Amino acid sequence: MRFTGARGVLQVHPTRRCNLTCVHCYSDSGPGAADEIPLPVLDDLVADAAALGYEVLAVSGGEPFMYPGLPGLLRQAKAIGMQCLLTSNGTLVSPRRLSALAGCLDLLVLSLDGPRPEHDRMRARDGAYDAMAQRIGSIKQTGIPFGFLFTLTQHNVHQLEWAAGFAAASGAALLQVHPLEPSGRGRSLLSAVPDAIEGSYALLEVARLRRAFGETLRFQLDLAPTGAFAAFLRELTVDGGELSRVLSPLVVEPDGWCVPLQYGFPRNFALGNLREDRLPRLAKSWVADVLPALHDIARAVARQLGEPGAPPVINGYERLAGAALACAG
């Protein structure tokens, strides 16, 4: 169940604290949120994860720049050879904060939800767009590669071209397109979750923009053609190797729970809580006791996707999480 290609990805959400209360936030983060993982727990996690074969640390949140232990976490991960990625709303990026991460950050990804009016509406804060855009110069001065994360909704596929142009003009290396998910505060936006038609248009738009922008901008679309995703699920095997071979991304939530694949994955398929045990022991029992059931669900989903009427494109993580939730219910 390795969705991240050749490299194992450890995705850590160290805090739910955030300076914004975005209307679509999957983790319900905000200024009043208190969940946070102590840095010593994350230090152990990173060391254990690297020993289990994870090569990439992807930090998100909450707003990672509001996590006091961020520089220490990235330094440790970098020291043991991990590639470090960070996703931020961009409003708190400052030269001082960036200098604390010097040499530790391989990619900084900023949220971008469209032109100013749309972005500010999604971020529930007038001025959020300007606050983010004003900081791009500081990032460029550090030389840290950066990109943008665009949340695809039912209403904004036509703005992908604008987003790509903005990203390229800013000197970004990446435009990641991620569909709005009905979790956290996003549950109140069910009608804005992109359906199969908008997903299909996004697939075509991204294909076209890839050609238009060539080498200047890399695109990542977090949707897959259904046939390809179903084939991937059918070929899953338990090879008995280390955890990173059978589970990527591995997600750590701000309350210490480790779950497979995506934030909010049903807890009955969780590995356990890092506040109670170290990752290697959690991994050992999970591979033996839980992974086979997760593979059963994956095969069932693959069968459903092969039936007439299946959508042409799919948010694979979301579909698996939904199937796992139904199984739990």
Place this chain on the structure above:
Amino acid sequence: MDEESPRGSAFLMAQYTEADLALLIAVGERIGVKLTDFFPFGVPAFDGASGTWRVAPEQLPDLIQGLTELKVVPNLKVFPKGLPSTEAYDVVFEVGSRRTP
């Protein structure tokens, strides 16, 4: 983001122009396939078109590839002709505001 907001793809469709149509027709001309049917919508206020190419099997991949490289990808329907042994395909396109998603 209220429920009444239009789909994002509706904006893509509404952006269709005669220049886009010329690029679309040129895809077929470039690989030498014949347009056997063509109907423009909204004349004199152009807002789309539909048409059909008759394509040899070996030309189909090039035509589809060319169409997906357009700025606005048309709605496509592909019909095999001559079953059980396919001799040609009819590729039907719809573009512009009349396009049905």
